[in-house]
Structures are given as C-alpha cells and as structure tokens.
Amino acid sequence: MSAGFAGQAVGSELVAGTWTVVPAESTAAFRVRDKLVGAASGTIPVRGGMVRLDAGSAVESAMVELDVACIDTGNRYRDRDLRKPHFLSAVEHPVIVVRADRAVAGSAGWQVAATLTARGAAVPVDLAVSMTAVDTRAATVRVTGRLDRTGLGIRTPTFIVGRMIDIDVRLAFRR
Numbered sequence: 001m002s003a004g005f006a007g008q009a010v011g012s013e014l015v016a017g018t019w020t021v022v023p024a025e026s027t028a029a030f031r032v033r034d035k036l037v038g039a040a041s042g043t044i045p046v047r048g049g050m051v052r053l054d055a056g057s058a059v060e061s062a063m064v065e066l067d068v069a070c071i072d073t074g075n076r077y078r079d080r081d082l083r084k085p086h087f088l089s090a091v092e093h094p095v096i097v098v099r100a101d102r103a104v105a106g107s108a109g110w111q112v113a114a115t116l117t118a119r120g121a122a123v124p125v126d127l128a129v130s131m132t133a134v135d136t137r138a139a140t141v142r143v144t145g146r147l148d149r150t151g152l153g154i155r156t157p158t159f160i161v162g163r164m165i166d167i168d169v170r171l172a173f174r175r
Helices: 074-085
Strands: 017-021 027-034 039-041 048-054 059-067 095-101 104-106 109-118 121-134 137-148 161-174
Touching: 048 161, 059 074, 095 121, 109 137, 121 161
Parallel strands: none
Antiparallel strands: 017 048, 017 161, 027 039, 027 161, 048 059, 059 095, 095 109, 104 109, 109 121, 121 137, 137 161
C-alpha cells in the first residue's frame, strides 16, 4: 500500500492518471463576515477541473474552475453586486481558477499550496484536502481553506465585507 490521495492508505483503488471533476456532483461554498457582526455565505458552481496522479498516487497537478456568473448567496441584490466590477467582475472574468502543483501528504490528508485567479489577479491560498470516498473509478474530496480577498483588488472596506473568506468545497472525480 502507498500514501494515497489525501494521505490515507490505499491499495489498488486509486490509480495513476488524470481524474476529472464531475460538476453536477461537486459544490463550492464560501462564508465571509458581513457588516461587522453578521456573515454572508453562498455557493459558486463548479464548472470543471482535474487532478493528475503519478504512479505512486501523489498529486502532480490539480485545477478547478468556478462559474462567477452563477454565484448564489440567496440574496439577488447581493449576488448582482458580487458580479459587478468592484467585486468579482463577472463580465470581464467569468471564471475563478484554482491551480496547484504537488501536494504534501499528512496524517489527516493533504496540504496544498494553490493559486487562485479571479478578477485578473492571482493570489496564494493554502488548502487542506481530505478524502471522503474512493474506489477504482471515483473519488470524492473535501477542500477547505481561507482566502485573503485583498490580493484580488477588491477594495470594499473590511467593516462592510470581511477580509478573509472561508472556503469549503466538495469535489467528485471520475477516472
């Protein structure tokens, strides 16, 4: 057995090669402090992605795309604002892309240093990845992290929208 995708011991279940994200079975959620005491949360649809594993089941590269135009916080006015140029600029930059090379396996999963690109800017984001299900043709992972929005050029004062955005993503993969 080897240290597999997310650091858990796997046998022949997790095979080398490219695994593709299944958008219909994947979700990307976020939460951010809103107006000093509250919090706003929402989802951004997963458009696609992939992870490439080497012969030892180690991550060689990974990429996920999110659809900015379909962001949903349950408040249509907030959603419209988030799509505007001063926030996510959905018309000019309709996709958020997260890319990572190599992941470091640990006892509870992988630690991944990734780059998130949105609004035409790229910022680093540290992610924790844990396996939730795996077999020879399918795998599901949970990805969590915290993003500092200031590097994206979003200039809204932090007393209106918090600086840090918590990320919680569930990705389904097929081989």
